[in-house]
Amino acid sequence: MLKAIELSKTYKSGTDEYRALNGVSVEIADDDCLAIVGKSGSGKSTLMHLLACLDAPTEGRITFDGEDVTTFSNHRLNRFRNEKFGFIFQQFYLNGRDSVIENVVLPLKIRGIGAAERRDKGLEYLRAVGLADKAQKAAKDLSGGEKQRVCIARALAGEPKIIFADEPTGNLDSVTGGMVEETLFRLNREQGIALVIVTHDDELAAKCARRIELRDGEVVAAR
Numbered sequence: 363m364l365k366a367i368e369l370s371k372t373y374k375s376g377t378d379e380y381r382a383l384n385g386v387s388v389e390i391a392d393d394d395c396l397a398i399v400g401k402s403g404s405g406k407s408t409l410m411h412l413l414a415c416l417d418a419p420t421e422g423r424i425t426f427d428g429e430d431v432t433t434f435s436n437h438r439l440n441r442f443r444n445e446k447f448g449f450i451f452q453q454f455y456l457n458g459r460d461s462v463i464e465n466v467v468l469p470l471k472i473r474g475i476g477a478a479e480r481r482d483k484g485l486e487y488l489r490a491v492g493l494a495d496k497a498q499k500a501a502k503d504l505s506g507g508e509k510q511r512v513c514i515a516r517a518l519a520g521e522p523k524i525i526f527a528d529e530p531t532g533n534l535d536s537v538t539g540g541m542v543e544e545t546l547f548r549l550n551r552e553q554g555i556a557l558v559i560v561t562h563d564d565e566l567a568a569k570c571a572r573r574i575e576l577r578d579g580e581v582v583a584a585r
């Protein structure tokens with residue numbers, strides 16, 4: 363589905379240049395489950411941002427179902443990303459004062475879907491992450507693990523082909539993190555949504571079907 367060919371990324375600030383990624387190729391199949399591991403600063407988040415088309419590579423190409431994404435206009439790229447990808451980050455990026463369900467249905471609102479359908483679908487996605495009973499609570503009043511599961515429900519609302527998760531359990535204790543992991547893996551198994559998980563956590567990586575390890579911006583191991 364997604365193919366990245368010889369990706370490199372050089373960050374420039376003033377006269378300083380830093381090559382964070384150097385010639386990395388990755389393929390993500392339809393119901394893949396891929397962990398990206400490596401030490402801090404090895405280029406994991408950089409690679410994920412490129413794969414998710416949140417940032418453009420300095421060199422290399424990314425194709426999705428055979429189409430070269432790097433040639434898309436900004437407008438087309440934004441639409442493509444909203445349609446195909448879901449995101450989960452270490453920070454939750456929820457609107458704390460809004461209710462849980464309002465946060466979840468935001469992608470549907472952006473797509474112009476009406477209030478009644480938004481409500482039904484929002485509840486369905488909250489059920490999928492075990493939080494239907496918290497729909498009307500303010501998002502800020504949830505626990506960390508619950509907030510992260512709201513983020514997963516919001517990602518689901520976009521009906522993504524791939525969910526990209528950057529340290530999704532990094533801010534959670536092990537029990538809560540385990541619930542978040544279980545939710546992600548279940549969606550991968552039952553709905554065939556591909557997962558790309560960036561993590562420091564070897565145990566989490568071991569639960570993924572495949573892993574690539576980065577060191578200094580290069581792939582040093584893959585399985």
Ligand SMILES: Nc1ncnc2c1ncn2[C@@H]1O[C@H](COP(=O)(O)OP(=O)(O)OP(=O)(O)O)[C@@H](O)[C@H]1O
Binds near residue numbers: 373375
């Ligand atoms: N916007 C930026 N401008 C300049 N340098 C950057 C930028 N983003 C990342 N870098 C540098 O690129 C390298 C790789 O960063 P990246 O965030 O991909 O690492 P990481 O593997 O995700 O690390 P961590 O595990 O700490 O999140 C680091 O040395 C970082 O300082």
Ligand SMILES: [Mg+2]
Binds near residue numbers: 406407408
């Ligand atoms: Mg990172």
